[in-house]
Amino acid sequence: MSAWKEGSDARLPLYQRLREEIMDRIASGEWPPGETIPTEAELTRRYNIAVGTVRRAIDTLVNEGLLERSQGRGTFVRRPDFDASFFRFFRQVNAAGQSRVPTSRILSASLQTPPPAAAKALELTEHESCICLERLRAMEDGSLLAEKIWLPASRFSGLLEIPLEQFDNLLYPFYEARFGQSIGSARETLTIDSADAATADMLGIAPRDPVVVIERTALGYDRTPLEYRCSMGAAATFRYQIEIS
Amino acid sequence: MSAWKEGSDARLPLYQRLREEIMDRIASGEWPPGETIPTEAELTRRYNIAVGTVRRAIDTLVNEGLLERSQGRGTFVRRPDFDASFFRFFRQVNAAGQSRVPTSRILSASLQTPPPAAAKALELTEHESCICLERLRAMEDGSLLAEKIWLPASRFSGLLEIPLEQFDNLLYPFYEARFGQSIGSARETLTIDSADAATADMLGIAPRDPVVVIERTALGYDRTPLEYRCSMGAAATFRYQIEIS
DNA sequence: GGTCAAAATTCATATAGATGAATAGATAAC
DNA sequence: GTTATCTATTCATCTATATGAATTTTGACC
Structure with a gap:
């Protein structure tokens, strides 16, 4: 009567096998985020x-x-807190030492053929279309963040019918509530670039001023890419x- | 017959108390880096x-x-590997996936009154002098890193008598071997700036081009600041x- | 001296069980 | 109904012990 998969x-x-069992159960949605195991x-x-x-086994997973x-x-x-880790990059800690979620506004939503970077990240072919959102976020200190977000259209059907004002401030809980797509992990790459005219205008800086570019691929619990954002x-x-020791 | 401090x-x-005991022993140098406990x-x-x-207790310290x-x-x-963590910031992984230590050259070494940032980081008063090194490092891909390094003169007496060619490629083992100063941890802050004329010239880029500035305060095992570098x-x-999960 | 095998040391994995502390739910008292 | 108390559940800490695996040390042997 072995319960092992x-x-x-x-x-x-044994403890490693159990660890993987638990991870599988979480990945499959059998034990959903927020619930007890x-x-x-x-x-x-x-x-x-x-x-x-x-x-x-549980210790290691708590540690991870x-x-x-x-x-x-x-x-x-x-439920992983991506925004905390993300906004740590910017000066987003108020006097109390806690970071506040910035306000955000969706500028546009449209159906597109994925650009190469998005297609690669989302593992889409040229024939599969994706949804592109443009968003502007205002930080506490007044600085701005311009975002483009690509989603595989097949998993987010109906999103384009939702009025832009009805998008939540945080997208991941919104994905989960409306489309049943839970984000489990993400990979980010951070580079520096010079602002082109359009971006400079959006961010309120001079053209050629340096900008930080953060590319993120967000994955579901089963590691399917669900979102690519820049x-x-x-x-x-x-x-x-960063502290090193 | 309690062995507790x-x-x-x-x-x-108990396991937390033992953890602190071990940390204290390491900090005091009773159990030096590289040796067994x-x-x-x-x-x-x-x-x-x-x-x-x-x-x-040991588990947690291994984890940390x-x-x-x-x-x-x-x-x-x-013995913490600072350079691996540091050069991870730059494209310093060769085809084999392992990072190589860049070659470095000390340009100058001099006794100075510490500039405000260095004095603050090293906890020096205006009356205490410090040693300033200027160094240029060449990465594998040909890009350069310009560094200024400040050390409290009191702990590194005799350093100015050492010919510049005799400085090792890696400074931390050099500090340990020559002056008995072991680095145990460090704090880094990473910001973006525009290159001034002198820096641009050193790095071989155009003035106003964006540069990454990494400020590091390195501490001994007893958390005394031993080095400030920019x-x-x-x-x-x-x-x-970065991976988030 | 060099080599191989046995023994000792040291961490890795796993079991079993005891006591304590935080939480949630049920019950009794008012 | 509300409040206070008891009880059960669940994780937290700690002890004790057994077996296995990797490494170093020792000693016999040639």
């Missing part, structure tokens, strides 16, 4: 392993930020701090 | 706690990158990648 490699340590005692019974081993423990309540599937902000407001 | 807070869990069995005896608790385990050999105090590179060669 087929893919599980018996040569691996089974209790330690339950997992102990289900897989017939010791509590210590279960705790170790996939799970969150709460004494007395249970262990929850964590954000540009004036480099003068950029600041990134 | 005085500062240890008895209200804290006592074995799990030894710590078990010394503090009269269970192996599981010792392992948990301070220690490194090696089955059958022991647990070692890790590195500038052409923003065009800059690239930073």
Whole structure:
């Protein structure tokens, strides 16, 4: 009566196998974000392993930020907070030390043939169309962020019928609520460029002024690319701090 | 017969107290980088706690990158690899995927009154002088990095007598070997600026071109600031990648 | 001296169980 | 109904122990 899935490699340590089992359950949506996973005692019974081993598997996932423990309540599937990590790049911490979500406004939404970068990131062929959103975000300090966002049209059908004012400030919960598409992880690349005329105008800076370009590919829990976005902000407001040890 | 230090807070869990004990021993130089710490069995005896608790304390420190385990050999105090983390910012990965240490040349070394930023970072008063090094580093792809490095003169006496050619390519092992000053951690801040004429000339770019400025304060294991450095590179060669999950 | 094999050391994995602390839900008292 | 208390659940900490795997040390042997 083994509860292990087929893919599980018996040569691996038990705690690693359990870790992958849990990740699979999260990826498949069986244990959705925000909900609890089974209790330690339950997992102990289900897989017939010791509590210590279960705790170790959960420990690693908590460490990786996939799970969150709460004494007395249970262990929850964590909803990753992308915006905190993203806006850390810019000077977006107020006096209290906490970052506020900037206000944002969708400028346009349209159906397009994906440009090469977007097609590559979203793994689309030339024949598959995508939705392109243009968005302007205003930071607390008054600086601006110009964004272009590409989504695979097949997974977001009906989005173009939604009036632009009805888009939420945060897009990922919006994707989840309206289209059932949950973002589980993302890859970002940060480069520096010079502003072209159109971008400079949007950001309120001079042409040729340096801009920070952040390209992000956001993936679902099953690692399917769900969104490609390119954000540009004036480099003068950029600041990134890191501790090394 | 308690082996605990005085500062240890008895209200804290044992594994956290042991974690701090180990950190203190590393900070004080009692357990120097590159060497092993006592074995799990030894710590078990010394503090009269269970192996599981010792392992948990070590686990967290391994996770934080301070220690490194090696089955059958022991647990070692890790020597942090700053350059890997630093050059990750730039396109410094060759075909094999591994980054090579760039060649560097010291242009000058002199005794100075610290400029405000350096004085603040090194916690020096106006009356304490510091050593200033100017260095140029050539990356594999041909791009350059111009650096100014400030050191508290009191801790690096005799440095100015060393011929510039005898400086090692990597400064931190050099500090450790020649002056007994080990770097344990660092704080970096990354911003974007426009190149002034002198910097542009050094880097071989046009004036006003965007440059990446990395300010680093390097601390000893006891968290005394030992070095302040300011590195500038052409923003065009800059690239930073991050995974969020 | 050099080589190979056995032994000792040290971390890695796993089990079992005890006590404590935070939370949530049910029950009793008012 | 509201409040206070008790109880069950669930994770947190800690102990104790056993077996396995990687590495180093030791010692016999040639």
